[in-house]
Amino acid sequence: MTVTTRFLVELKSAAEAAKVAEGRFRREAAVRIAALEQERAFAFRRLNLMQAIAEAMASAESEEIAVASAFATLRTRLGWNSDSEARSEVIARFGQVVLAIFRASDKEESANDIPEALAGFERWYAETRGSPFWLVFERQMQDTPRVDF
Incomplete structure (x- = not known):
């Protein structure tokens, strides 16, 4: 093998290694971007839901009225027009968050109870349902046929 041939083989190897490294980085970056x-998305869903419930x-x-208002807002935001056993369980568990909000409205020392209650609800949901609660908001819109008159 000539010096020139060996040199070209080394350049080809370096180019292939760079290609592999770039591909690996792009895959890792795509995974990280998807996670972020x-x-x-979850942070804004959390904010929007909790803001609507607080309002x-x-x-x-x-x-009693506060809890009923919060549950009605939750059902509306989730698009739950009917109840099921699973939905009732979710709403009942979310009640801990609602009560924490209600109880904290008068007491500054209870303010930490709200994030703790919400985190507890999110943990419970993920453990029992196998996915984050905030994915419930990703319901697909059904295609509506377009009709021209």
């Missing part, structure tokens, strides 16, 4: 994208509960004159 999901984190962002629904704000004018409630009693715990």
Whole structure:
């Protein structure tokens, strides 16, 4: 093998190694971007849901009315027009979050109870359902046929 041939083989090997390294990096970056994208989506879903629930509960004159308002908001946001055993279980568990919000409205020392209750609910949901709660918001819209008159 000539010096030139050996040199070209080395360049080819270096080029192939660079190609492999780039491909690996792109796959790792895609995985990380997808994870960050999901984190962002979940964070905004969490914010939007909790903001809507807090607003629904704000004018409630009693715990009973606050809880009913929160549950109605939760059902609306999730598109749950009917109940099932699984949905009722989710709503009942979410009740801990609602109660934490209601109880914290008057007491500053109870403010830490809200994130703890929400994290506990999210943990319970993930353990029992096998996926994050926030994926429930990714329901697919059914195709509606287009009709021209």
